[in-house]
Amino acid sequence: MTSPLGRLRPERPQVRRVDDLAAAFDLPTSGAAPADRTFSGVTMSSSDVEPGDLFVAVPGLKVHGARFAADAVARGAVAVLTDRDGVGSVPQDVPVLVADDPRALAGPVTAWALDDPASRLVTIGVTGTNGKTTTTYFVDAALRAVHARTAVLGTVELRIGEDAVESPRTTVEAPVLQALMAVAHERGAGALTTEVSSHALALGRVRGLRFDVVGFTNLQRDHLDFHGDMEGYFRDKSRLFAPEQARRGVVVVDDAWGRRLAEESPIPVETVSTHVGAPVAGGADWAVVEADIGLDGVGSRFVLRGPGGARHEAHSPLPGLVNVSNAALAIVLAHAAGVPLPAAIDAVAAAHSIPGRMERVVERVDGWPLCIVDYAHTPDALVLALEAVRPITPGRLVLVYGSDGDRDRGKRPIMGQIGARLADVVVVTDENPRSEDPASIRAAILAGVRDVHPDMTDVHEATSRAQAIRDALRLAGPDDTVIVTGKGHEPTQEIAGVFHRYNDRDVFLAARAEGREQHA
Numbered sequence: 001m002t003s004p005l006g007r008l009r010p011e012r013p014q015v016r017r018v019d020d021l022a023a024a025f026d027l028p029t030s031g032a033a034p035a036d037r038t039f040s041g042v043t044m045s046s047s048d049v050e051p052g053d054l055f056v057a058v059p060g061l062k063v064h065g066a067r068f069a070a071d072a073v074a075r076g077a078v079a080v081l082t083d084r085d086g087v088g089s090v091p092q093d094v095p096v097l098v099a100d101d102p103r104a105l106a107g108p109v110t111a112w113a114l115d116d117p118a119s120r121l122v123t124i125g126v127t128g129t130n131g132k133t134t135t136t137y138f139v140d141a142a143l144r145a146v147h148a149r150t151a152v153l154g155t156v157e158l159r160i161g162e163d164a165v166e167s168p169r170t171t172v173e174a175p176v177l178q179a180l181m182a183v184a185h186e187r188g189a190g191a192l193t194t195e196v197s198s199h200a201l202a203l204g205r206v207r208g209l210r211f212d213v214v215g216f217t218n219l220q221r222d223h224l225d226f227h228g229d230m231e232g233y234f235r236d237k238s239r240l241f242a243p244e245q246a247r248r249g250v251v252v253v254d255d256a257w258g259r260r261l262a263e264e265s266p267i268p269v270e271t272v273s274t275h276v277g278a279p280v281a282g283g284a285d286w287a288v289v290e291a292d293i294g295l296d297g298v299g300s301r302f303v304l305r306g307p308g309g310a311r312h313e314a315h316s317p318l319p320g321l322v323n324v325s326n327a328a329l330a331i332v333l334a335h336a337a338g339v340p341l342p343a344a345i346d347a348v349a350a351a352h353s354i355p356g357r358m359e360r361v362v363e364r365v366d367g368w369p370l371c372i373v374d375y376a377h378t379p380d381a382l383v384l385a386l387e388a389v390r391p392i393t394p395g396r397l398v399l400v401y402g403s404d405g406d407r408d409r410g411k412r413p414i415m416g417q418i419g420a421r422l423a424d425v426v427v428v429t430d431e432n433p434r435s436e437d438p439a440s441i442r443a444a445i446l447a448g449v450r451d452v453h454p455d456m457t458d459v460h461e462a463t464s465r466a467q468a469i470r471d472a473l474r475l476a477g478p479d480d481t482v483i484v485t486g487k488g489h490e491p492t493q494e495i496a497g498v499f500h501r502y503n504d505r506d507v508f509l510a511a512r513a514e515g516r517e518q519h520a
Contacts, residue, residue: 005390010182027097042110042175051076058103107174107208110495117181120190127218130381132195139261141351142344147190154195161350171200201239214246219257220380227414274325290336320388361508375488386422395479399423405436416448429468430488432494
């Protein structure tokens with residue numbers, strides 16, 4: 001993507017005094033430099049410092065950010081906010097503000113410096129393990145029915161109006177998030193939707209922002225290397241529903257975690273049940289009471305029962321029950337954010353395809369199999385992805401997948417078992433090995449495959465992800481579906497700490513351009 005968002009900062013920033021900041025947040029100062037100078041931007045990254053910035057130096061997993069304070073000052077930082085451990089590393093020619101937890105203050109400080117940009121936007125945040133990206137895009141489509149310009153931030157991109165850049169992570173750091181809201185308002189946006197990851201909530205990236213509406217999709221096994229266990233994972237997700245973080249919420253109650261969140265939430269919530277016939281549906285505020293999964297692979301029709309029993313015909317533009325759930329949540333979220341219900345339903349039905357989310361890359365024409373890219377990288381998401389494409393597959397279902405390195409190792413054999421059980425042909429390959437030995441990751445997945453298929457029939461291994469996709473195409477016939485999961489939209493692959501430009505969609509398209517004879 002090009003970078004039309006420029007510096008990701010407002011063109012007309014507020015100019016603030018350092019001593020006013022210290023007074024506003026009751027922060028002591030350290031060092032000999034006077035605090036009467038002004039600043040016009042905030043950043044937590046020394047490499048992103050621009051002249052006139054306040055640099056926020058926080059403790060990291062490996063080193064303290066204050067170690068980069070000298071670089072920040074050399075680039076033009078005029079003051080530093082850090083903790084007592086970081087003070088000694090900051091040059092003495094700039095004022096130093098001292099906080100017990102500078103990371104927690106980064107968002108509120110930036111919001112104060114930018115005159116609270118969130119107050120001038122309708123803001124929606126979506127959290128959960130699976131479905132955040134799809135739901136935010138559906139919500140954004142609905143918001144565009146009533147707002148001339150909107151912004152959507154998340155795993156795929158940072159987009160304001162029609163301008164977008166690749167996103168560095170699911171939820172950007174607090175100063176970037178606040179600056180993007182200021183840019184969105186400056187460019188005439190009326191609403192902003194963002195994914196909110198559990199890491200972001202644990203690390204305070206959305207502090208200083210009180211959302212108008214927040215949504216919860218589900219909670220499934222993921223990120224346990226970071227959160228420790230499911231209880232810790234749930235605790236961090238629940239932070240989004242704190243009164244200082246959001247005014248109201250919408251919670252999908254299909255799983256026990258969603259039901260618990262709805263019961264324990266300290267803010268008002270509406271509940272949504274999306275499994276037809278589920279016992280919880282009767283007590284939910286909104287419920288999917290009918291769903292016809294389209295066999296054309298394009299989408300699904302469903303009926304959403306609202307408060308008071310009114311029935312509303314709706315449509316998901318993506319296949320599978322999982323996207324009925326995402327569409328239903330998005331409709332309720334958008335409606336809670338002020339979009340008339342009929343407009344929200346129509347807009348979600350007409351939403352465009354979402355990069356790397358059940359993305360149809362090659363259609364089933366001219367002897368080609370249907371080729372799909374999906375981001376599914378957790379056990380539950382993989383099940384839902386494979387179940388979604390099975391009804392639209394006349395022939396065999398061919399799966400290409402792997403599992404991330406330096407992440408939850410326990411899910412690898414589980415992923416292997418799921419692939420062996422629900423696909424007809426599996427090609428096990430690398431995802432993002434990171435610092436781990438790729439062969440050991442594949443071996444753990446293959447061990448799970450072997451549990452289901454001891455003879456390992458129709459099981460293949462490829463050391464190159466691009467080769468794995470080409471192998472799958474050679475194995476597939478015109479009635480088959482090839483689905484590659486795990487990376488979705490991602491534009492790079494991390495191997496041994498090095499990021500290589502790579503995208504699953506590009507490999508499919510390159511193979512398609514080469515012609516069928518290359519893999520017939």
